[in-house]
Amino acid sequence: MSLPSVESLIEKLTQALTPYFSSPESQPLIVGIETGGVWIAEQLRRRIAPESELGRLDISFYRDDFTRNGLNPTVKPSNLPTSIDEQTIILVDDVLQSGRTIRAAMNEIFDYGRPKRIILAILIDRSQREIPIQADFVGASMSLDSNSHIKLEGPESLKLVVKTLDSHAE
Amino acid sequence: MPNSNIQLDDNGRLRHFLSIEGLDQAILTEILDTAGSFTSVADRTIKKVPILRGKTVANLFFEASTRTRSTFELAEQRLSADILSLNVDTSATVKGESLLDTLQNLEAMQIDMFVIRHQDSGSAHFFAQHVRPGVSVLNAGDGQHEHPTQAMLDMYTIRHYKRDFSGLRVAIVGDILHSRVARSQIHALNLLNTAEVRVIAPRTLMPVAVESLGVSIYDDLEKGLADVDVVIMLRLQRERMRGALLPSEKEYFRKFGLSQERLQRASPDAIVMHPGPANRGVEIESSVMDGKQSVILQQVSFGISVRMAVMSMIVGQSGLSSGPQPGGDA
Numbered sequence: 456m457s458l459p460s461v462e463s464l465i466e467k468l469t470q471a472l473t474p475y476f477s478s479p480e481s482q483p484l485i486v487g488i489e490t491g492g493v494w495i496a497e498q499l500r501r502r503i504a505p506e507s508e509l510g511r512l513d514i515s516f517y518r519d520d521f522t523r524n525g526l527n528p529t530v531k532p533s534n535l536p537t538s539i540d541e542q543t544i545i546l547v548d549d550v551l552q553s554g555r556t557i558r559a560a561m562n563e564i565f566d567y568g569r570p571k572r573i574i575l576a577i578l579i580d581r582s583q584r585e586i587p588i589q590a591d592f593v594g595a596s597m598s599l600d601s602n603s604h605i606k607l608e609g610p611e612s613l614k615l616v617v618k619t620l621d622s623h624a625e
Numbered sequence: 626m627p628n629s630n631i632q633l634d635d636n637g638r639l640r641h642f643l644s645i646e647g648l649d650q651a652i653l654t655e656i657l658d659t660a661g662s663f664t665s666v667a668d669r670t671i672k673k674v675p676i677l678r679g680k681t682v683a684n685l686f687f688e689a690s691t692r693t694r695s696t697f698e699l700a701e702q703r704l705s706a707d708i709l710s711l712n713v714d715t716s717a718t719v720k721g722e723s724l725l726d727t728l729q730n731l732e733a734m735q736i737d738m739f740v741i742r743h744q745d746s747g748s749a750h751f752f753a754q755h756v757r758p759g760v761s762v763l764n765a766g767d768g769q770h771e772h773p774t775q776a777m778l779d780m781y782t783i784r785h786y787k788r789d790f791s792g793l794r795v796a797i798v799g800d801i802l803h804s805r806v807a808r809s810q811i812h813a814l815n816l817l818n819t820a821e822v823r824v825i826a827p828r829t830l831m832p833v834a835v836e837s838l839g840v841s842i843y844d845d846l847e848k849g850l851a852d853v854d855v856v857i858m859l860r861l862q863r864e865r866m867r868g869a870l871l872p873s874e875k876e877y878f879r880k881f882g883l884s885q886e887r888l889q890r891a892s893p894d895a896i897v898m899h900p901g902p903a904n905r906g907v908e909i910e911s912s913v914m915d916g917k918q919s920v921i922l923q924q925v926s927f928g929i930s931v932r933m934a935v936m937s938m939i940v941g942q943s944g945l946s947s948g949p950q951p952g953g954d955a
Contacts (some may be wrong), residue, residue: 515662516674525638525941526676529658532665566671 461613464578464594465495469502471592472545472576476504483543483574486510488560489531491549491607495578498613499547508536510544517559539568549607551577554588579605579615631753639938641753643764644771645812653780653816659934660781660927666703667929676937677706680737684710685727686765687743692901692925693765693775697740700932709736724748728755736760738936746770746805761939769805774935775900776809778928780817782920783855785927786896790817796849796891797840798825799859799881799908802832802870806900807859811838825849827881829870846881850890858883858899858909874907884910888918896920 475483482504487496493511500509515521515530546560557575564570577590582598599605599617608614632647634640639652666672682701686694694710701708713727724743731739738761741749746768753762766772787793795814801807801824814822815838824835825843836842843849850856861877871877888897897909897919905911914921 513662516666516676521676521941526659526662526937530662532662534665562675566669566673568670 458615458617459595461495461578461607461615465498465502465613467594468495468576468578468592469499472499472574473503475543475545475574481543482507483545484508484510484535484537484539485545485547486512486535486564488546488548488556489513491578491609492547494607494609494613495549496545496547497610499545499576510535512560512563514556514559514563517563519555519559533563535564535567539564539570541569541571543572543574544570545574545576547576549578550605551575551580551588551590551593552583553585555585557588558586578607581605631750639935641749641762642773642935642939643749643753643762645773645776645809645816646771648816650816650818653777653813656777656931656934656938657781657784659938660777660930663703663930663933663937664927666933667926672703673705674703675705677701677704677940679707680940681707681709681735682738682740682936683731683734683736684708684740684765685713685731685742686711687713687741687748688766690742690765692928693742693772696925696928697763697765697774697932700929700936701740703929704933704936706738706936709734724751725755728752732757732760738763738939740765742766744768763935763939766805769803769808771809771812772805772900773809773813774928774932775806776813777935778924778931779806779810779857779898779900780813781927781931782898782924783896785923786920787854790814790819793819793855794821794823794853794892795819795855795857796823796825796843796853797857797859798846798849798883800830800861801826801835801859802830803862804859808838810857811840815839823849823853825881827871827877846883847887847890850887853891854895856883856888856891856895856897858897858903860900860902861904861908874904878907882906882908882910883913885912885916888913888916894918898924901925 485496485500487493489511497509500507512533513531515527575590576592578594580590580593580596602619604618604620606616608616632641632643666674684697698708698710739752740763741752742765747770749762749764749767756762764771764773797807797810811822822840823843824840825846828844895918897913899921903909903914
């Protein structure tokens, strides 16, 4: 399968998101989800709003499969640089699949405050949603069978890879 | 000695947290790393994460406690647990059957986790041996045996300020004989490969055969403090003393109290710790306690993160159901 270049997808998202930054007095906050989402979010921040700070979320504490899979001991601290009350947030992740990560991320965001709006930007939207969450902007959509796993490698040079897994999903 | 392996499940993961003895370095390090992840929760507007949502934790304190109990409660609340705190008054010693009765009554209330402090050594193990499958027990101090979460918050504090244990000299000073904290600390420091652990105490407050725990022994505070990187002061536990082990508190301070002057013998960047509650002017001079080398209040803050870490590790590994795996992590 030929995969799109990450660069072209980031460019597409940049084009789509730039209009939200037109008003100097209300700039959205770009927030990436650890780990791949932060890499993409950082690229978008550099292109669209280089003066702004990047928000990072590690949603490990909010995962719905926590009691099954336990906690990764090296959870990175989440960091939202400003108060998010009445703030527009552009939430960024690399791959959208079940939707569970985004649900967890939104739960975490609301523990920090009440944003005015959350816009979801995703690099790759693959099928197999398990809950009704849709992205506002996607770099590319593709449908992969359930044994395939798509992953963003980085952060030095960002690259998409598809792996076919055995019966055990990650 | 109660069997310590009851703490681990078949996969070697934490199931109860009863004593440092019986655990290995990997688990201790995992606790410290996990605790590090939780420190940022305290900086949020809403200081809560949903890890223990829907779980009920009972705090059973058969002995008085302020710090341990309140930091356990805060840790539980920040993990979104429902909590029940009982101060169990025990003028008559509670043992065997009556302790089991307490346990069974609480189990009938669908408690998922017990945090227990009790004046009898081995009581947390006793609880752990009798709870239902899937229910966990955390030891918040049992008699003169162990106080493992205190030791882990002390290890977290030491690692926070000193990074690496392998080059450290650590002195534990005072009432070693009655101290479950000291026992847990010694095990933890040794498991984490601390270069040298010293215990400093009058001979009457030193347990027999303490050297078998892998420590060097001093009965002279000034000699013992020479070049140490960490000084851990212990509270003089008058309530546990039977018989005349000490001449007077004044005399104790004269020989074993940590003063500014004596602290000079330690390494210049040594930190001073105390598990609390401290007796100012008995084991530690007020100015040392409030001085710039003291990290006593930081220990209290770290205690919350460490207790959150232990509880989340236990819950995250309880393997509730092994239903189908989620479709993916995206």
